[in-house]
Structure formats: C-alpha cells, structure tokens
Amino acid sequence: MLSAHDVTAGYRSPVITDFSLEVHEGQTVGLAGPSGSGKSTMARVLALLHKPFSGTVTIDGDTATRYRFNAPQRTKIGVLFQQPRLSVDPRFTLRKAIAEPLRDHDAVAELADLVMLTEDLLDRRPHEVSDGQLQRACLARALALKPRYLICDEMTTMLDASTTAALVGVIRAYQAETNAGVLAISHDTRLLARWADQTFSTASTMTLSR
Numbered sequence: 001m002l003s004a005h006d007v008t009a010g011y012r013s014p015v016i017t018d019f020s021l022e023v024h025e026g027q028t029v030g031l032a033g034p035s036g037s038g039k040s041t042m043a044r045v046l047a048l049l050h051k052p053f054s055g056t057v058t059i060d061g062d063t064a065t066r067y068r069f070n071a072p073q074r075t076k077i078g079v080l081f082q083q084p085r086l087s088v089d090p091r092f093t094l095r096k097a098i099a100e101p102l103r104d105h106d107a108v109a110e111l112a113d114l115v116m117l118t119e120d121l122l123d124r125r126p127h128e129v130s131d132g133q134l135q136r137a138c139l140a141r142a143l144a145l146k147p148r149y150l151i152c153d154e155m156t157t158m159l160d161a162s163t164t165a166a167l168v169g170v171i172r173a174y175q176a177e178t179n180a181g182v183l184a185i186s187h188d189t190r191l192l193a194r195w196a197d198q199t200f201s202t203a204s205t206m207t208l209s210r
C-alpha cells in the first residue's frame, strides 16, 4: 500500500493540512479538488519528490525518510505529469526518453508497443510529435521500471477524449497484469467516476463515493 498519513505540506506555508489517503495494490484511487487546493503538491509528496512539513508517507509498510529524485524507494513509484513537454528533455528522441530509466535498452520496443507508439515516432524529438504521442512516451517511461504504484497528475488535461481513453486503457491493462496501485489526479470528476474505484478530495477530507 502507498499511503499518506496526516500530511501537512506546502512551500513557505502549508497548502494542504493533515491529509490522509491510501492506495492499495490493484486499486485506482482518484484525487479531485479545485485548482490550487494542493493536488499536485500531494502528488509530489507521495512520489517522494517534495518533503512534507509533517506527517508520513509509507510504501509497502516502509516509512519514507528521503524525499529526493534518487531516493531508493522511488523506483517503486512511477509518475506522469500534466505537461509532457516539461518532463522530457527536448534534445531527446522519444526512444531515448523512454530508455532514460533503463540500463538495458532492449525493453524500449516492448514499452513502445504497450503504449502504441510506432517505430517511426520513436526517432522523432518532442517538437515533432503531438502532446498525446509525447504523453504516451512519458507513460512508457513511467512504466519502464515496473512501478508498484503509478501517480497520474492531470495526465489527460491536454489530451482529447480518444487519447485519454487509450492511455487509461494502457494503465488498466498494466494494472491487471501487475496488480499495481494507481493514484489518478484530476479536476474532471466525470473521468474519475469512470476510472477510479474511490475518489478523495483535497477540498475537504470527505471521501466521495463512486
């Protein structure tokens, strides 16, 4: 289980206070809430990229102690952000972007296949592909190390309905195969109603039922 317990986090001052949430293996948990209510901050805390002021994050029973990009527990958590263009080096081809976390690059073809990226697209750079194609590459990269948990922070905001459905389908298939837990963050409550088993909100500590 990936969990946050009584997390208070923010920047100069807290933006989220005493927030708790659990993502069990195999489960898809939604996180909704208005703009600025701290969803992305919570995503970064759970991905061990942002240290909370107080509270704990546990991953499969281990309490996180380090919040940094190379924290050992981070390989258990894959992250997908809203704007793929900000998370891929513009000099990289999609092939190189997907291969980034891998030692053995043989897996790139299989990952590209999984997210339905064709061979010709793999040799292009971010400015030569659409947002949806780039987000597919980011999903392949996020799944490269077979994470136990996947955090999707507004992953579909820039995408059309069919690309959104395709990416959600890829994630569901990955989950069915690996029993990974997924945290889906979105302001789109209709998407979360379809996608998540249970949805939490940063607007209050109330749990919204499906």
Ligand SMILES: Nc1ncnc2c1ncn2[C@@H]1O[C@H](COP(=O)(O)OP(=O)(O)OP(=O)(O)O)[C@@H](O)[C@H]1O
Residues within 6 Å of the ligand: 011, 012, 015, 033, 034, 035, 036, 037, 038, 039, 040, 041, 042, 187, 202
């Ligand atoms: N790096 C930062 N430094 C200072 N303040 C920040 C930083 N990142 C976010 N904030 C502030 O923290 C608050 C919560 O932001 P956050 O991005 O977590 O909210 P959100 O719910 O994800 O919003 P949105 O739905 O608009 O993406 C906002 O008031 C924002 O301005």
